[in-house]
Amino acid sequence: MVFRRFRGGAPMPEPLRETVLEPGTAAGVSRRRFLGAVAAGSAGALLAGGALRGEARASISAIEQAQADALAEEDFWSKVRREFLISDELAYMNSGTLGPMPKPVYYAVVDGYRALASDPGRENARQVxxxxxxxxxxxxxxxxxxxxxxxxxxxxxxxxxxxxxxxxxxxxxxxxxxxxxxxxxxxxxxxxxxxxxxxxxxxxxxxxxxxxxxxxxxxxxxxxxxxxxxxxxxxxxxxxxxxxxxxxxxxxxxxxxxxxxxxxxxxxxxxxxxxxxxxxxxxxxxxxxxxxxxxxxxxxxxxxxxxxxxxxxxxxxxxxxxxxxxxxxxxxxxxxxxxxxxxALEFQNAIGRGRIEERVRALAARLGERLRAIAGVTLYASENPELCCGLTGFALEGFDRIEVVDTLWRRNRVWVRETDYGLNTVRASTHHYNTEDQVDRLADGIQQILTEGTI
Ligand SMILES: Cc1ncc(COP(=O)(O)O)c(C=O)c1O
CATH class of the missing domain: 3.40.640.10 (Type I PLP-dependent aspartate aminotransferase-like (Major domain))
Structure with a gap:
């Protein structure tokens, strides 16, 4: 099999076969919620005018609604995750390189360029x-x-x-x-x-x-x-x-x-x-x-x-x-x-900065706990909460980091990255849109590699 090479000489894994959401399709935004949000006008001063504006608002309103509903933790975060375009199949654990934009951000980018294309002079002045x-x-x-x-x-x-x-x-x-x-x-x-x-x-x-x-x-x-x-x-x-x-x-x-x-x-x-x-x-x-x-x-x-x-x-x-x-x-x-x-800031504020930090730390702690229990894993993340956060580096004894990253993708649809610095590191980012199940999927995948090898 021929791979394109990317940084660190690692093979470029095959892409997901996933349809990219087109702007304006309002995927994931119900008509009821969309209209409700526009009517309520609850999301503050969001962005350029244009076809997508209501969708962006609806997304923030959905977060606000989830807060008001006082949902159980995983249910709340699953609602938040729905405001991303990220594929359900994918356990994306590399925000440390590039994080996914939530829907309002994606819409704002598209909307902003559309407005620039249709009315460059006034729109540019507004954007400046x-x-x-x-x-x-x-x-x-x-x-x-x-x-x-x-x-x-x-x-x-x-x-x-x-x-x-x-x-x-x-x-x-x-x-x-x-x-x-x-x-x-x-x-x-x-x-x-x-x-x-x-x-x-x-x-x-x-x-x-x-x-x-x-x-x-x-x-x-x-x-x-x-x-x-x-x-x-x-x-x-x-x-x-x-x-x-x-x-x-x-x-x-x-x-x-x-x-x-x-x-x-x-x-x-x-x-x-x-x-x-x-x-x-x-x-x-x-x-x-x-x-x-x-x-x-x-x-x-x-x-x-x-x-x-x-x-x-x-x-x-x-x-x-x-x-x-x-x-x-x-x-x-x-x-x-x-x-x-x-x-993006509005979206994060709607969730709450403190709440996000707690979630990130809880998922990283779960991952650390799982990894510590697997023989053959060297964990580089500190056990001291003052010294650790949402990035977790580790190595698998006897396995090259690049193969590990590739295998986790092929077998488990978990996307992590590798770094070297003489430590042969695999690195996972756990952000709020990741789930406890995804963390477990990563840990299970690592256990499987240590038991059965890479593919
Ligand atoms: C610690 C650290 N500093 C700087 C950078 C470079 O970031 P940017 O490409 O946004 O300049 C990165 C990228 O991953 C990073 O991890």
Whole structure:
């Protein structure tokens, strides 16, 4: 059999034979619910006008109704899952790479582009104006001020904006972990090559068990030349949630800036930028927050902004009153994607950020418990709730990670990913739309591989 190869040299598994929902078909939205929602107008200020708007509203109303009905946990989440287009056959467990958009977001993307195609001038003006609504909503979502939010395209761009924008001298030091994503590390490698900045990648135990141990490693590595601590909030190869607020508390009194690669956290855990106390936080809401791919945000603490030069410049880049806005002067933007991110936040808010975090943690705990009970599995996720979250890394003794990922897809229709970093890792993301049954399906599939081998 011939496979297309994709990253890591893994074979590209065969696709599901699934019909893609066409916009405007209102699949999954009953006429009664649709009309009810439009009449009630309960879903707030959603998006562009157009044929799809009512469907988007109906979707949010369905969540609100499920909340009001005080359903049992699994029943509630099964209603939420119905507001996604994701195939019932598929146990999709890779939000860590790319999360599925819920229906209102998908509709908003399509609707936004349709409106642009039919009335470009006025619609573009409306979409440009809506960027500030998004800035406000994002700020509220992560407890920041609107003037601290730059609208980027993803985490990599945010990390690059900070690394590129700081004035650092030869010999200045940046502390990272040994498990940074290239999108968070490579911007510093450019800095090292161009300016002689020293990048240190600190190892820590896997699985980690004690946040204090990680803090001590950083404290010991700090020298008079340390300028920045730049770490992932959740490390991507194994899913370790680092104690970033405590790292920030360590850094600030020493005059060291903290930059967090938060690709995974928004939409997975309830974030509070002001409480966290970091200087900069880059994220990608298209992973766990249901936004369309191509949207990101960069939190920039008000007091730290004057340390950073804008990387991309257009009108307004030197307007200090504009706050973080002056770092996202990218001229024409993909307006429909920005607007659809508003729908994503609305969808998450309708469920509740705290409720989502609890669900994500409960599913990950269930997976961890199942995996710990299987002989031949090495679990990389921490047992300490402070250090783990919705990403779970593990390895199967005697089996190559790529074959495991492929077999889980073929046999069980479970989609997970692999990472290497010398740990031969299989990584599962458990998000709220996953079910307890799906978690068990994954664990059963792993047990079967260890008993019968891969296919
Ligand atoms: C920890 C981490 N940082 C950064 C990135 C890059 O994200 P993006 O492609 O949205 O820039 C990823 C992607 O998976 C990641 O896992």
């Amino acid at each position: 104006e809506a960027q500030d609504d998004l800035r406000q909503e994002l700020a509220a979502f992560v407890n920041a001020d609107p003037g601290e939010v730059a609208l980027t395209r993803n985490t990599t761009e945010g990390m690059s904006f900070i690394a590129n924008g700081l004035d650092l001298k030869p010999g200045d030091e940046v502390l990272c972990t040994f498990h940074e994503h290239p999108g968070g590390l490579e911007p510093w490698k450019i800095k090292a090559k161009r300016f002689g900045v020293v990048v240190k990648e600190l190892p820590f135990p896997i699985p980690a068990s004690d946040p204090a141990e990680i803090l001590n490693l950083f404290e010991d590595a700090i020298t008079p030349r340390t300028r920045v601590i730049s770490v992932s909030h959740v490390t991507f190869p194994t899913g370790c949630m680092l104690p970033v607020s405590r790292l920030a508390a360590l850094a600030r009194p020493r005059g060291i800036l903290t930059l967090v690669d938060g690709a995974h956290a928004i939409g997975m855990v309830d974030l509070d930028m002001h409480e966290m106390g970091v200087d900069f936080y880059a994220s990608s809401p298209y992973k766990w927050a249901g936004a369309p791919v191509g949207t990101g945000f960069l939190y920039m603490r008000r007091e730290s902004q004057d340390r950073v030069w804008p990387t991309v410049a257009s009108m307004g880049w030197d307007d200090e009153e504009a706050g973080a806005r002056r770092y996202d002067r990218l001229s024409q933007r993909a307006g429909p994607l920005l607007l659809a991110t508003l729908a």
